[in-house]
Amino acid sequence: MSSVSVGRVLRRGACAGAVGALVAAGLGSGVALADDQPQSDQLWIQAPYEQSVTVAPDGGAAQFRSLALGLYHDNDNFTVTDGRLTVDVSGLAGVADVSWPDNCTPNDAGTVAVCDTADVPTRWSAQVQLKVQAAAGAVVGAQGAIEYSAEATGGPDGTLVAPQDSAETFVTVGSGPDLGISAPQDTTDVAPGTSLTVPFSVTNTGNETAHGFNVKMWATYGLDVVTRYPQCTYSGPDDGGEYTPMTYVTCSFDTDIAPGASVDLLEPLRLAVTDHALYERFDYEVQPGGDATDLDGSDNGRSWHITADNTADFAVRGTEVSGAAGDTVTAAFRFVNRGPAWVGNVSSGDPVAVIDYYLPEGTTATSVPDTCRNAWTSGDDPAIGHYACTLPLWAKPDLKVSFPFQLRIDRVVPDATGRVVVHPHSDTSSTFDPNSKNNSAKVVVNPSA
Structure with missing residues (x-):
């Protein structure tokens, strides 16, 4: 379950990889598909890889255990209906018996059934609930497999088919506490x-x-x-x-x-x-x-x-510096969480904010903080440097982080103004910051008197 993975991720520091991945992709930079660009979709089967059943007691029947199955697909631009999940339990012979739910129609031998899952969502939910019990005479350690296939109506070609052999459940007879x-x-x-x-x-x-x-x-x-x-x-x-x-x-x-x-x-x-x-x-x-x-x-x-029911106020502060052509100046900006709440992305490990910094005209960055990268894109002014800086995956109240850029003044431009914009992000919702006025600031080189 997720509690185990979260604890392990936090102790091992694996969230750093997620941060790096986010930086590389750019927060909020999801790819927009053009209207005429072909779209794809894929049907998937959700089934546990392993399932245990308790051995039958002497002279009695084993207890049934639930096995949750379902279908889902990738692209929510398509409506997918009439999901049909085929479940083959012939591999459980002598190991386990199955009780079929009402939305499954088994063959005469009771070993293969087609289960109706109706509409197929893009987020998995249990649509088929099998009941599985150890077969009479099956010993501890006996194992068999359930195989699956599936198709549904919808997608770009009108029919979606799950990849062959993409899901399988190994059922093992065991004994012990659960x-x-x-x-x-x-x-x-x-x-x-x-x-x-x-x-x-x-x-x-x-x-x-x-x-x-x-x-x-x-x-x-x-x-x-x-x-x-x-x-x-x-x-x-x-x-x-x-x-x-x-x-x-x-x-x-x-x-x-x-x-x-x-x-x-x-x-x-x-x-x-x-x-x-x-x-x-x-x-x-x-x-x-x-x-x-x-x-x-x-x-x-x-x-x-x-x-x-709380909020956090993310803010950035700029600065003003002066220098002659050829000088290198520290043109820093600072992030602060004014609270009262903290924000933490403990599930994804994503940064709680990405800060865009557009350099003042006539300057070049010669030294960049470790958490910042060149973020220039084809849509930017080629004469203006653009960097993206990330925060950790959490921000406590009153957290202050400085980003001390070193800028070389290539040419003096009076009131050369750079722009800093913070983009709050949360796994749950980014509406926690009610004050957007302080989400941007200016960095000015050679301000007028």
């Missing part, structure tokens, strides 16, 4: 200062008891973890150095969870939405204790997205 936590509903328009309770209940859907369980939690900078358990250790939010400021919690509980049982934490887990909260997320995951391996990790981690 812990999971339910998915929370995202929360919006939360007032700063609000206290929230995390929906945290752990259920064991496996066939063996979990002897204790371990929990990991990550809370972004705008959330305080109020509840403190003696079984947990806490770090952050300012212990992460150059990485995103977060609170990180690790816990070990010794409570047994029997098959089919659910347990809650010792007391409700409370979060405080701080005055500097904006686009927040709380990630948490659970694993069985000891050396036990969880049968199915797909429901072990969850992300709770919390949006505060």
